[in-house]
Amino acid sequence: MDAQTETVDGDITAVFLASQPSLERYVRSMTRDQEEAADVCQEVFIKLLVIARAGRMPDLPGAWMHRVAHNIVVSAARRKSTSERTLDRLSEDEHHPSTEDAVIGRERDAYVRHALTGVRPVEREAMILAAQGYRAGEIGVRLGRTELATRTLLCRSRGRLRSQLMAFEPA
Secondary structure, eight states: OHHHHHHHHHHHHHHHHHHHHHHHHHHHHHOOOHHHHHHHHHHHHHHHHHHHHTTOOOOHHHHHHHHHHHHHHHHHHHHHHHHHHHHHHHHHHHSSHHHHHHHHHHHHHHHHHHHTTSOHHOOOOHHHHHTTTHHHHHHHHHHHHHHHHHHEEEHHHHHHHHHHHHHHOOO
């Protein structure tokens, strides 16, 4: 290192040390993290040193350092936000069934639909209404039956449907 570089480095160090407490408080107010604030201040110092060695010392080094620190914090926040959104999308993809599971599900649905076509229309209507959340009394009113008769119909219909579906056991 030559004498001129040592002089520039000494001047830059003095400028930085004079501005460091104010700069660190400013960065800490944005990041709410002491260690991150110290890292940002160190990065600002390195950037200042590089441009000073290149002969482009800013006219107002204190203001320049605050602006650079602000930009570093904003850029880091953007990167963090982008990575969080990417992670969210990736975790959403994990909740989607695999192709194999989707095919098995479609086959099962098709088999259930086929099995439902094999039951009497009144039984099918009762089971569909029950699956939609209707109570036995409400289903009975729609079908013109008593609540007890509707419960019996549902119980027997579900039993027949269950035995038909037991034959379908995906691997």
